[in-house]
Each structure stands twice: as C-alpha cells, then as structure tokens.
Amino acid sequence: MLFQSFVNLGPDLSFSPQTKRAHSWQRSGSFLAAVQLPRAFRTGAPPAQSRRPPGSPAAHRPPGNSSRTPRRPPGTPPPHRPRRRPTTRSRSAACSIPPPAWEPGCPSPAWEANDQDTGAQETDDQEQQASSCHRFGAGGLIMSLEIAGAGAPQVQGKFLGILVCWILGNGSLFAWNSMLTIEDYYVALFPTYHPTRVLTLVYQPFAFGITCIMTYYEAKINTRKRNLLGFALFLLGSFALIMLDVCTKGSGGLGAFIGVCVISGLFGTADAHVQGGLVGDLAFMCPEFMQSFLAGLAASGVLTSALRLITKASFENSQNGLRNGATLFFSITCFFELVCLLLYAYVFPKLPIVKYYREKAASEGSKTVASDLAAAGHTAEHDRQDEEDPQKFERLSTKELLMQNIDYAADIFLIYVLTLSIFPGFLSEDTGSHGLGTWYALVLIAMYNVLDIIGRYLPLIECVKITSRKCLTAAVLARFLFIPAFYFTARYGAQGYMIFLTSLLGLTNGHLTVCVLTEAPRGYKGPEQNALGNVLVVCLLAGIFSGVVLDWLWLIGKGW
Template sequence: MGVEKAAAGDDESSLLLSAGSAAKIPADTFHFAYIVFFTLGLGFLLPWNAFITAVDYFTFLYPDASVDRVFSVVYMLVCLTFLILIVLYSHKSAAYVRINVGLALFVVALLVVPVMDSVYIKGRIGLYDGFYATVAAVGLSGFSDALVQGGIIGSAGEMPERYMQAVVAGTAASGVLISFLRIITKAVYSQDTSGLRKSANLYFSVGIVIMAICVIFYNVAHRLPVIKYYKDLKLQAVNGEEDPLTGAHWRSSLVNTVGKVKWFGYGIILIYVVTLAIFPGYIAEDVHSELLKDWYPVLLITGYNVFDLVGKSLTAFYLMENAKMAIWGCAMRLFFFPLFYWCLHGPKFFRTEIPVTVLTCLLGLTNGYFTSILMIMAPKAVPLQHAETAGIVIVLFLVIGLAAGSVLSWLWVI
C-alpha cells in the first residue's frame, strides 16, 4: 500500500535525534509548548465553528438561504484553492509570515458579523446584502485557514507526536467551546431578535479574544527551549541535504513527499467526505424532534463536538500503530451513509431521537480518533526536513475531503 515507507522516515528522524542527543532535549516546562499547540489548534478552527454554530441567528435573518450548506461550500473551496497554491510555493515563503498574516485576517473575518450587526443589520430580517457580506467573511476565514493550518500542522509534525495530538485535540476543543457557549446563550437569552443578536455577538467576541491569544502564543513559541531544539534539528537536516530545495530538486522532493503520505491522505479524504456530507448540514436542517424542537440540532452538534474531542484525545493514551487498519477504519465509516439515510426514510424507530443521537456521537468519535492517528503518522513518514511539507500536504488532502463532503451534503435535499 505504501504506508510501510513510514518506517524509513522514522529511521531517518531517529538518526537525527540520536545525533542531537549529546545535548539533552529540553523539558517542556509546565507543558507550555503543548498548551501553545493546543491553543493554536483551537484557534484556527474557531472562526469556522463560530459561523456554523450561530445558525439560529443567520437563519432568522436570512430565512430563504441554506446557511450551513452555503457556508460549508464557500469555506472549503476557498481554503482548498489557496492550499494548493501554498503547497506549490511554500518553499518561497516563510511559515512564520503566513501564519501571522492568517491569524490577523481571522480577526478581520470575525469582526464582520458583530460590526455589521451593530451598524447595518440591527436585527432586521431579509437584508441579503448582509448575507453576501457574511459569506465573504466566511471565504476570508477559509483563506486564513489555508495560511495558518498547514503551517501549524507542519510545525507540529517536526516535533514528537504529542504535539500533533495537541493540535488536533485543540481543533475539537474549539467546537466544544462554541457549542457550550451556544447552549448557555440559548438557555439564558430569549429566542427573539435581541437574544439571537446577543448570542451571535458573544460567539464572535470570544473568537476574537482567543485569536488575539493565539497571536501572542505563536509569537513567543519560537523562544521556548523545546521548540528551539527541534527547529535546530530541522535546520541541521536541511543543511545536510546535498541539494538546496529549489527548482527541479524542490519539485522532485514534493512529489516524493506526496508519494510517501498519499495513503494517509486518502484515509483523511474518506473521513471528511463522510463527516462533512452529514455534519453540520444534515444535523442542523434535515432531522427534527417534536420533543426537543429547536434544541435538537444544538444538542446534536454539541454531542458530535464532544465525542470528536474524546476521539482526538484518545490517541494520547492509545495510538493505533497499524496504518493499514487505520485506513480500513476510515473506509468502514462509509456505512454511516445508509444508517443516516434510514434515520430519514427508514423504520419508525430509526427516525427517533435515540438512533440519530447515537450515530451522531459515533460519527464524532470515529472522526476524531482516525483523524488524530493519520495526522500524527503522516509527517513521521518522511525525513525531518520534509515534515512541514508533509503537514501541509496532509492538510490539503483534509480540505479536499471537506470540500467534497460539503458538496455531497446537498444530496440530502434532493
């Protein structure tokens, strides 16, 4: 299958680590480096989670728009387009610059909704110019994600696997944070114009604050001894290459890196084709409960996010080391399609809250666990000096899966 090539990359990384073992690996004091990567993972998905979780607010303002599905397609296609460009030209730009620009643009995108709400929308229904501006902000977030996510995943890939686990757990934590904020605001604020505006503004305000923390954390991270140590190891590996990463050698190196991580990438694509075809569009718009009413999608989305976090945290305790089994596990998730279909058109029992809730939680759990496994394995399949490129490439596969899944999500309404 090709995943056996991971061993070669691990061997080369081990040699480099052995070469650097004369200098003791610095301790991660107070686990601060882990916290930094966790916070950055939380941060780069927070804007996306803020947009899709404020669905009550956007659906109230724009009743004729399929908000979740439009947001998903725009975000993923913009992110995919620019990730392809970054993969091709990442050697000509510094990850430090890309990530800082992306974090700043995230703040701009998050400001659009609260600013527009206060100066233009003001709770009025049907002002679709506001919807188009919101979609543009979603697209800007997708562009920012392309700048930030690949760089952070790449940086984590250059370090021991616990730091990649921190990043992917952080991405899940962003969904949990926003979901619990939504539950609190839905319980505290009235579900009228005023309450929905307060709720949405809170989501985006929290996002802006956390994004500011991410900017600070990222710009102090390079000073931490443990991060400097692994950056120096990478520099040694780069300097040890016979040819510089330019021109034909760069293209050859990129093709070789893609070849080594492609099976991990195929697994990631399978994961997110399934997940995005179902979540959030199907969960938010297609299933209904007479008992829970408008709480139903809120609780389902929260359940998904909590179990996604559980799955991404499990790899800190047990990491499946058989790549083939992990990829077959990704393929088995295709069975979620007929199961969720039965929840719409099957026997009466399948159309009740319990089967839908159980399946949604299993969707999140398997999404989290298999994502974490493959994201940890992929950068270790190549030499250390190519780990950042491998990280960006695997994020490209991820976004291809996200984009394909967001398009497939429209099939539920046919």
C-alpha cells in the first residue's frame, strides 16, 4: 500500500511548475494541521480552484464548507481526514484567524487549520477583526466594540446630561433675567433712577471683575465649590428681593433702590462663579453639552418673559397687581434656583458620560475636577503621576491660549458689545409710543429672547453652522449695521419693523455665540480647554460690560 501511494505521485513530475507548487501546497495542509504551526509561519495562500489534468491523482482536499468533493480514482486510498472538533460557528464569525490559546468566542487552532475554503478570499475588515482576536482573544474583540461606541461610558447618560446642562444654563441667568423682565415694575417704583440701565451697570463690574480673578487662578480653583456657591447666591438674592419688597411694602424710595442695586451686585458675583465655572467645565466634554448649556442661557430669557406675561395678565385688574405679580415671579425664581443647586450637586456628577470626561481631564493633568470625581465616588490619581513625570501634564499658559485664539476672543467680545448696547435699555426706553402701549417693551424683549434660543439651536444643522474663523469674524462685524438700523427705525419706522429687527438681533446673537464657544476649544487637552473656556467667558463679560456703558450713548440729546 505504501508503494502504491508513491506510484500515484509519479504523474506529478510531468506537471508545470505552477501545478507542482499548487499540489505540494495542498498536500502540506494535513502536515500543517498535524503540527499546528502558528499563523506567522504560514506563507502564501491557496491558489484558485483549477481543473486537474487528465490522469493525475486527486490532490488531498482538506474538509471545508464546500459541498462539492472531487472523485477519487479507483485503487487510490482514501485521504487522511483529521477529526474535527464539533462546532456550530460558521466561517462568517468575527474571528477567522485562530488565537494562540482557545477562548470562548474564538475557534480552536486544532480544527481551524483544516477548515479552509479553496479559493475563498477574506476581506480587509474580516482580516482586521480576526487579527485583533488573534492577538487579544475574545477580550480584545469586546474592547474594540466598546471603543466603537457599543456600551462605552462616553455615551451613557448623554441625553440626561444634555437635559441637565440645559436646566443649569437656564438657572445661570434665570434670576438676573427675572430682575430685567420686571422692569415695568421697577420703572413704576423708581421712575427717576433709570433702573434698567443702573441695575445692569451695577451687575456687570462684579461679574466681570470676579470672573477675571477666577480665570487667573482657574487651575487651582475647586470647580464644584465654585458652581455650588454661585447657585446658592442666586437663590439667596432672589429670596432677598422678596423680603425687601415685603419690608418696604412696595413704597419705593432711595433706600429701597439702593437695596435692589446691592442684590444686583450679588447676582453679578453669582454669575461670575457659575457661568465661567460651567463653561470651563463643559469645554472638555462633548460639544452637545456646551450647545445645550448656551441654549439654556437663552431659554431663561424666554421662560422669564413668558412667566412675566402670565403674571402681569393675571394681576392686571387687581389692586397692587403689578407688585403681586412681581412677588409671585420671584417666588418661582427661588424654586428654580433650588432645583439647579440640587441637580448640580447630586445628579450631574454621577452621570457616566460626565465621569468619563472628568476622569479623562484628570488623566491629562486637570486639578479642578478632583472634587467632582470624589462626589461621584472616584478619585483622581494623577497627583502621584505628576510628581513622577511632570512633563506629561505640561499645558499651554493662559496667555498662550489667548494669543492662539485672539480672533475667537474678539468675536465673542464684539457680539455682546453690540447686543448689550441695544438690549435691554434701548428697547425699554427709547422705542417711542405705539399701539401696544405698556406691552410694547415686553413684546420686544420676549421676541429677542425667543429668537435668541432658536439661533442657539441652529448650529445643530451642519449646513448652517459657521466653522470658518474668517466667516465668523465677517458675520460678527456685519452685525454693527444694526446700530443705524435701530436708530432710524425708532425715529421713523412702525412697530412691526422694530419687532423684526429685534428678532434678527436675537437670532444672530444666539447663533454666533454657540459657533464661537463650541469651535474654539477643539484640539486642546482637558486643562487647556477649561482655561480657554474661562478666557472666552471673560471676553464675553467684557463685551457685556462695554455694551452696557455704550447703551448710555442713546440718551445723548435727551437732557443728559
């Protein structure tokens, strides 16, 4: 029998060199299966199926998935077929290349070496998946799926995080917008003091000055305590306004006006804590969080305007209706600020996606997230690594970040210089008398706030979002055409034109703000993004402060 096997190999000597190599490769299949050589030692690939020349013996064909088996010539012994380990997995499984040691989820090398389809070609994606399984086993495959996003921590709780960011953004300006929205009550209570302009002028130095100080020391400030203190100040200030009105019985006077101005400064201090802290905190997270937070800032104006319209209409025909509506309004504000305080303290830090980004920032050298991670049950371990390898956590200085993003800083500054030079002072006092009467100023402020929030959602549409730095600067400069437009409309135009201009002012303000604050932090490490977010907030507040000062220029020629 052994002699007969050698005789049957004789015709192979007359084949062409290509056929010899093909048949020698096929005969070596059983040998490779016997010794179980690793994949790294196998070179070449099985040739495509070709016809066997007449008179030649059938080459050994390893068992596979093909249903067609070549006939064996008479007198030829049956080929050796190694026993296969039973399996229900098909060739389309994720791991087609055997790992060094069998693991659940990957086929065993003992039978995979003999389970080859002649002429089958694997795609590049299958080879890559199989290669990762060969190196890491089933655990490597699971890791690759997690990196691709299936069950990854950076997507868990994302929707809830977006909702919480929206509420926190709302609470960051809800108290201040409440004070601005009841300007009709303060104008009636303090008619000779220009309360809308004075309160804004008192608010801004506190907000701007304290934000500058905190930006200078942002790398050492506990972000969690900073934000919690800010929301607590908003809550206390809103409650103080109610108590002040109760104590003075709504009589007005210089003393009451000074008390309102002090509370306005308290709101500015709270804004410096919350707005800078949250923008810096969200700068190293996903852009959707920043967009939602900024939309919440605009939504605070919409909600306060809607609530003010409701409370004004509810008490319009009652005695002391204006005062009662304002008191109810600030009671709602107190409740809302308490909700924001509890959300930031107990809900937001425990979201998986928030913990993921904060741990990532801590691994890059951020020291501002340690308290937040501790509140979520995690501890940052970068302090010891920082001592061992200080160069690992090197970051750009605040000055370097400002110089690299000077155009973004100028954009956000100019956006709010223009906006605050018109809104709310000019819209409240210098638009003349129209058919809407006392409702006219409220309608203008409400339209600005509604279009502002719509503009902050427009960047979610990719074809509308402005990403070019030059286009952003051009759009910001083009907004200065609003100044002559508002001037001539206030003198010669009807109230419909003024409502349209106010709406367009709010739309462009919201859209450009989101574009700048979401594009600027891209490409930086976590600590640098936090610092850049604080820098941009300083520029924003500087623009607001400058706009409030320039708003007084509208009074030239009116007895000032």
